[in-house]
Amino acid sequence: MLSGELSRDVIAWRGIRSASNAFGVPTGELSSLAGQTLRPRGLLAVTVRRAIAVDQFTVPPLSGGPVLVELRIPAGTPAAWISLAGAPALRGQHELLLRSRTRLEFGELTYDDDLPILSAEVVN
Numbered sequence: 001m002l003s004g005e006l007s008r009d010v011i012a013w014r015g016i017r018s019a020s021n022a023f024g025v026p027t028g029e030l031s032s033l034a035g036q037t038l039r040p041r042g043l044l045a046v047t048v049r050r051a052i053a054v055d056q057f058t059v060p061p062l063s064g065g066p067v068l069v070e071l072r073i074p075a076g077t078p079a080a081w082i083s084l085a086g087a088p089a090l091r092g093q094h095e096l097l098l099r100s101r102t103r104l105e106f107g108e109l110t111y112d113d114d115l116p117i118l119s120a121e122v123v124n
Contacts, residue, residue, distance in 0.1 A: 012046035015057025020064025027065035
């Protein structure tokens, strides 16, 4: 595991099975998050591979519906690269951990077929 500050901007992805559980609104109301800043509790696990986020973390969908978060993480953000640590079967998840209470500012909502994609940025 490597930890420190990111040396460059990174685009990462977080698949969520239940928008209601994660953000307090169902998928039909995700656009109401635009411009809001939230601090999720606990470590924030993301992947640098979009397909991993979609295929492994948005299905099966739960109550409130799935959402894919596209997260811009600026250079200088503290993070831990987990890809080489942990169970060998999970190393392909290309996981990056952000510290607890990382501030996320939400932007626009788009769709890929029926899957909502919520853009967000780590802000200091």
